[in-house]
Amino acid sequence: MAKLNQIIAVEKGVRSKAQQDLVTAHQSLQKPALLAGISRTYQPKDEEGEQLPPESTRVQVQAEDVLRETAATLTRLFDVTATKDWANCTARADVVVEGRTLLTAAPVSYLLFLEKQLNEVNAFVRKLPVLDASEAWTQDPSTDAWRTEQVRTLRTKKVPRNHVKAEATEKHPAQVEVYYEDVPVGYWTTVKFSGALPARRVNEILTRIERLQHAVKFAREEANGAEVTDERAGDAVFGYLFG
Template identity: 80%
Template sequence: MAKLNQIIAVEKGVKSKAQQELTGAHRDLAKPVLLSGISRTYQPKDEEGEQLPPESTRVQLQAESVLRSTAAALTRLFDVTATKDWANCEARADVTVDGRVVVSDVPVSYLLFLEKQLTELHAFIRSLPVLDASESWNLDASTDSWKTEPVRTIRTKKVPRNHVKAEATEKHPAQVEVYYEDVPVGYWTTVKFSGALPARRVNEILERVEKTQQAVKFAREEANGAEVTDRRVGDAVLGYLLGP
């Protein structure tokens, strides 16, 4: 008895062959010359008339024959696809992570859905904002965010000062140079807040997602290893559609 993964493996080839058969049949039937034949004989009006050989062209393509060959190719496709789809309804497996069954008795179609969603979720988690590692953060319950310890810094103000380079004399005024001095005028106390996540939290979620991705793949392989029952649908459908 075949297994579901074997049916899936051959389905693509069967589909490709059926498509080629159908395309070829459509192309050939569109050529009237292949479907046409003729037979002509010549008889002169009297015995002294010119004798001409008969002419004939045979029919090269029988539409009924094309229908039979097309039906045969499509029957195989109908049967393989039916076998796969019926089996997909019955093939199931548990998604187990670290010995814990996260979802039980999951059909193949949903396992495929999970695989796609987990890939997208993994990319989303990797893009999450992470707290600046150069700061020390603590969770603040009042704001439901992370905050740093207060940091006190001095606020300064530039105050002009005069530097006398040369004292005034009877002949020359004093030479004075103006410069600015930073003078402390107050203090800033700064606390930073952030809504980002600790790197540890992001890494934990990523690890869970990756483990679940592996579990879903294992479950799909297990489900696809189930034995299948051959379904004979093609004869019934095509026999009705293209039969005599």
């Protein structure tokens, strides 16, 4: 008895061959010359007339034969696809992660859906904002965010100062140069807040996603290993259509 994964493996090839055969059959039926035949003989009006040999062309393509061959090709495709789809209704497996059963008897179609969605969740988590590693962060219950310790910084202000380069004399005024001096005027106390996530938290989620992805793939392979019953849908369909 075949297994579901074996049916899945051959389905693509059967589908491709059926499509090629259908195209070939369609093309042959579109050539009137292949479907046409003729047989004719010549008889002169009298015995002294010119004698011409008979002419004939055989019919090369019988539409009924093409129907029969097409039915045979498509019957194989219909049977393989039916076998797969019928089996998919019963092929199931548990999704188990680290000894914990997350999903019981999940069907193959849902496992395939889950695989695709987990890829998208993985990409989403990898883009989550992460806390700046150069800061020391702690959780702040009052804001439900992360915060740093207070940092006190000096605030200065530029104050102009005069530097006398030369004292005034009776003939010349004093030579004064203006410069600016940074004078402390106060202190800033700064606390930074962030709604981002610690890198550890993001890495934990990614690890769980990868574990679940492996578990889902394992479950899909297990479900696809189920034995199948060959379905004979093609005979019923084409027995009605072309019978």
